[in-house]
Amino acid sequence: MKGSGFRRRYGDSPPHLLLLLCSFALTAYAGVRLLRGDWLGIALWVAGAAVVHDLVLLPLYGLADRALQRAVPAPASYVNFVRVPAFVSALLLLVWFPLIAGTQRRRYERSAGLSADVFLPRWLLITAVLFAVSALWLWVRTAMWRARERRRGAGS
Template sequence: MTRDARIPRGLFRRAYGASPAHLLLVLGVLGLALYTAPRLLGGDTVGVALWFLGGALVHDLVLLPGYTLADRAVLGIGRRFARFRRDGAGTAGAGWVNAVRVPAFLAGLLLLVWFPLILRRVDHYGEATGLSGDVYLWRWLVAVAVLAAVSGVWLAVALWRARREARRR
């Protein structure tokens, strides 16, 4: 075989975007998922597909615009707050924004996972488990408060360190 008849080195990577090993791994995982999916679904394929479709639509049409607008609002508040500071020691930067983003994300994730219990939308929970479902709202609120407090302390330490570094210069 002559050099002209061979595929030039790197052509596959440029065309596909990754190595051939990556393609083989993706195809193997896809094959494994296709093999196991019918066994895991237990005959309710249409119901599971509808839940996935509904989840994707709710995320893309409701949740994504909602948390994007909330994030932009937090960024705008951070920029306005930074104008009033004399030293601008990191308040408008990633530290301040992430001090709001991370606890909000984790609180939202906890709410998403536990919302039937937090909002008391489970009728037979007490009968099925023998436990009271009344504690979940307060436990979620405590978790949110702890997340916000830890994030606030983390931000305060980061701002203190940034201010100390600025004074040294």
């Protein structure tokens, strides 16, 4: 099969197809290994996570985003400087919630041999750093925009 005919039939290059098939094979292997234990519990967890995300979390994201857009009297692009660190912080909280909240402290300490007391302070520190970096980035962008506007005004 020629390259152009293959691309016309498949829609992309042969290496793309090979990479896609390899990723499917790796996913199938991981799925078989994962489901070897408690497959019903895992399937219920995945289905429940999808339902909770789509029916509970997604509407909450939307409401929080609309409230943020109405509360911040700034251009819409400035809202992203709050959205991004809030999203990353919320994602970290979601993933590490049992350890941040301390509900799985004993289990973690038994299996890892490490203290679980560090998760809440580290999550708070990461969240503060994310918002600080975002604020710094916004400040730099605003300063660059103002400098550009001054140069345009002086050049006219």
